[in-house]
Amino acid sequence: MAEKIIVIDEGTTSTRTMLFDADGTPLGSAQREFRQHYPGPGLVEHDAAEIWTATLDCTRDVVEQAGGAHQVAAIGITNQRETVVFWDRTTGEPLAPAIVWQDRRTAADCAALKEAGHEAAVQAKSGLLLDPYFSGSKIGWALKHWPQLREAGDRLAVGTIESYLIYRLTGGIHVTDATNASRTLLMDINGAGGWDAGLCGLLGVPMGLLPEITGCATAVGTTDPELFGGPIAISGMAGDQQAATIGQACLSPGQTKATFGTGAFILSASGRERPVSANRLLATILVQEGDARSYALEGSVFVAGSLIKWLRDGLGLLASAGESEGLARSVLDNGGVYLVPALSGLGAPHWRPDALAALSGLSFASTKAHVARAALEAQAYQAHDLKSAFAADGVDWAELRIDGGMAANDWMAQDLADMLDIVVERPDFVESTALGAAMLAATGAGLYPDLAAAAAAMRGTATRFTPSLDAPKRKARLAGWQSALAKVLE
Numbered sequence: 066m067a068e069k070i071i072v073i074d075e076g077t078t079s080t081r082t083m084l085f086d087a088d089g090t091p092l093g094s095a096q097r098e099f100r101q102h103y104p105g106p107g108l109v110e111h112d113a114a115e116i117w118t119a120t121l122d123c124t125r126d127v128v129e130q131a132g133g134a135h136q137v138a139a140i141g142i143t144n145q146r147e148t149v150v151f152w153d154r155t156t157g158e159p160l161a162p163a164i165v166w167q168d169r170r171t172a173a174d175c176a177a178l179k180e181a182g183h184e185a186a187v188q189a190k191s192g193l194l195l196d197p198y199f200s201g202s203k204i205g206w207a208l209k210h211w212p213q214l215r216e217a218g219d220r221l222a223v224g225t226i227e228s229y230l231i232y233r234l235t236g237g238i239h240v241t242d243a244t245n246a247s248r249t250l251l252m253d254i255n256g257a258g259g260w261d262a263g264l265c266g267l268l269g270v271p272m273g274l275l276p277e278i279t280g281c282a283t284a285v286g287t288t289d290p291e292l293f294g295g296p297i298a299i300s301g302m303a304g305d306q307q308a309a310t311i312g313q314a315c316l317s318p319g320q321t322k323a324t325f326g327t328g329a330f331i332l333s334a335s336g337r338e339r340p341v342s343a344n345r346l347l348a349t350i351l352v353q354e355g356d357a358r359s360y361a362l363e364g365s366v367f368v369a370g371s372l373i374k375w376l377r378d379g380l381g382l383l384a385s386a387g388e389s390e391g392l393a394r395s396v397l398d399n400g401g402v403y404l405v406p407a408l409s410g411l412g413a414p415h416w417r418p419d420a421l422a423a424l425s426g427l428s429f430a431s432t433k434a435h436v437a438r439a440a441l442e443a444q445a446y447q448a449h450d451l452k453s454a455f456a457a458d459g460v461d462w463a464e465l466r467i468d469g470g471m472a473a474n475d476w477m478a479q480d481l482a483d484m485l486d487i488v489v490e491r492p493d494f495v496e497s498t499a500l501g502a503a504m505l506a507a508t509g510a511g512l513y514p515d516l517a518a519a520a521a522a523m524r525g526t527a528t529r530f531t532p533s534l535d536a537p538k539r540k541a542r543l544a545g546w547q548s549a550l551a552k553v554l555e
Contacts, residue, residue: 067138068512069131071297072502073120075144075226076305077101077165077327078374080116082123083496084131085503087138087512089523091494095126102162107169107409110162113150116226117157117233125293134295140234140288141301141506143308143498144226145327146248149200151207151214154222157233161211163226164203167327167367167409171202172418183267190253190261192339192348196416198365200225201250205269223274225249227302234299235286241276242302243353251275254350255339258358280353281307282508282516300509305498306330307351310361312501313466313492314520316352321455321462323481324498325444325471328412329369331451332361333460344454345414354508354516362460364413364451368406368422370471372440375408382433390476392437399542401426403549404439406447414454417554425549441477445484446546452485464488466527468497475530483534484542492527500524 068087073080078101084093097119102110124140131137147166152159164170175195178184184195193199204223208214214221222232225248228241246252246260251270253261258278265272279285281303287296303311306324310332313322321333332351340348340362351361370386377383383392403425410418424436452462464487471477472491482489494500504519513519 067136069137070139070141070503070506071124071127071131071137072141072143072499072506073124073230074305074499074502075116075120075142075230077145077167080119080123081499082120082127083499084127085500087507089500089503089525091496093127093130095123097123107172109165109168111148111165113152113159113163113229116163117230120230121292128293134293134297137297138512139298139300139506139510141502142227142230142299143303143305143502144230144245146225146245146304146306147198147200148226149203149207150224150226150229152222152229152232153217154220154237160213160217160221161207164207166198168203169197169410169418171197171206174202174206175418178267187250187264187267190255190264191250192247192254193250194345194347194416197418198367198412199248199250201264201268201270208269221274222276224276228276231285231299234288234292236289238286239276240279240285242281243278243350243358244281244304244307245302246278247350248304252278254348254360280355282354282505284509298510301502301504301506303352303502303505306332306363307349307361308501308505309468309498310334310351310501311504311516311520312497312499312524313468314524315466316359316517316520319460319463320466321464322466322468322497323448325369325467325469325477327369327371329366329444329447331364331448333455333462335360335362340458342458344457345416346454346458347413352516362455362458364454366447366451367409367412369444370469372404372406372408372443373471376437376440382436389437389441390474392434393441393476396432396434396438399438399442400431400435401428401545402431402435402439403545404436404443405549405553406440406443407553411553413451415554420553423549423553425552426545441474442480442542444471444477445480446543448481449484449543462487464490466490466492468492468495478530479533482530482532484539486532486539488532489530490527491530492525494525
């Protein structure tokens with residue numbers, strides 16, 4: 066029996082395909098970057114055709130590494146959430162640019178709906194707030210402004226990235242998993258769930274365009290045999306942040322993970338009972354196995370690793386992202402420099418899409434090392450703001466499990482422990498998102514009886530960071546952050 070698992074991890078800046086053994090051991094990988102398109106201020110787009118080509122190339126490479134399609138038990142897919150794709154049902158080809166989760170073009174539309182008093186009802190059904198971050202307003206905007214979508218008529222299909230990839234991989238199966246569906250503003254996450262006619266009507270999205278919602282660890286179809294030299298079952302799907310939470314084995318109520326990738330996303334498992342936030346956090350579906358659904362409380366930060374990328378590519382302050390750690394260590398403190406990274410607005414708990422980034426406290430004594438340190442410190446400050454909001458909602462973190470590209474930075478991991486005053490744990494294999502998708506696929510393929518068993522068997526060892534900063538220094542740094550943040554929020 067084949068026991069290897071392939072995971073397609075489609076992120077914001079690249080596509081990566083990874084190969085795992087059934088015990089979670091990574092066996093191989095392939096990766097392709099794709100272009101980011103910024104057609105105007107606040108606009109972020111991808112070319113879905115380029116993503117498909119990158120996915121196909123990477124997956125073919127990894128199928129070869131596995132020894133052929135017959136050696137692969139299943140494929141799992143995890144993806145950047147909220148990004149929406151518009152494609153032709155007949156050809157599978159995209160009909161318009163993909164609108165990325167970072168895109169802010171619907172800020173005015175969301176503000177108008179909020180002003181009209183719709184947010185409370187939207188939050189009660191979807192668990193989300195009226196913000197351009199989520200997919201629903203993006204779809205409504207595209208249908209209004211891109212005539213080729215209206216002209217496509219019944220040929221038009223809409224979905225998030227995993228839905229589009231499954232359609233292309235299988236030759237026409239139009240599904241989405243419950244975690245991605247819960248990020249659209251179009252799903253009622255209560256009770257039986259499903260697309261909600263009222264939410265779809267509010268955002269101008271015909272329900273007939275949307276895919277069928279399925280569980281996260283279930284076989285939804287097989288790949289076209291011609292793609293990889295034989296059919297491979299697709300049996301695991303989840304949005305990247307839910308997949309990372311699963312990969313960190315944060316399945317019991319109160320267990321919390323933070324992923325520091327392009328953005329930073331903190332999820333705390335809530336069990337079978339849907340959480341309700343009074344502090345502008347989000348309720349989301351963590352995983353659905355069959356008809357059994359588990360929830361999480363989430364705080365979303367829009368800018369994390371992308372801040373370091375901007376310092377490198379936009380400002381030329383860094384030769385590489387890894388240089389930030391050495392620069393941070395080279396100075397005794399931040400020199401009074403604070404960076405509020407609102408380059409795509411501010412997410413939780415502020416939800417200010419209009420906010421602009423600010424670098425404050427500069428003097429002639431300031432160096433690029435202070436700026437780099439301020440950028441890394443901003444991650445701990447944003448996490449501290451979220452910790453306070455989670456605690457106000459009755460979920461106080463006992464420890465925090467971290468992952469994502471930035472988590473490899475030891476200085477930042479220690480700074481998180483210092484500023485949050487809790488133990489921070491980092492898995493030695495930091496690709497928790499891909500590992501979580503592998504757990505789902507292995508469960509869906511029948512290699513494990515349930516997800517809990519897969520998580521117990523496949524999660525590896527971890528490194529722990531303990532707090533070492535005294536309380537007065539922590540308090541002084543947080544005061545400086547709050548002062549800088551207040552100016553941005555004015």
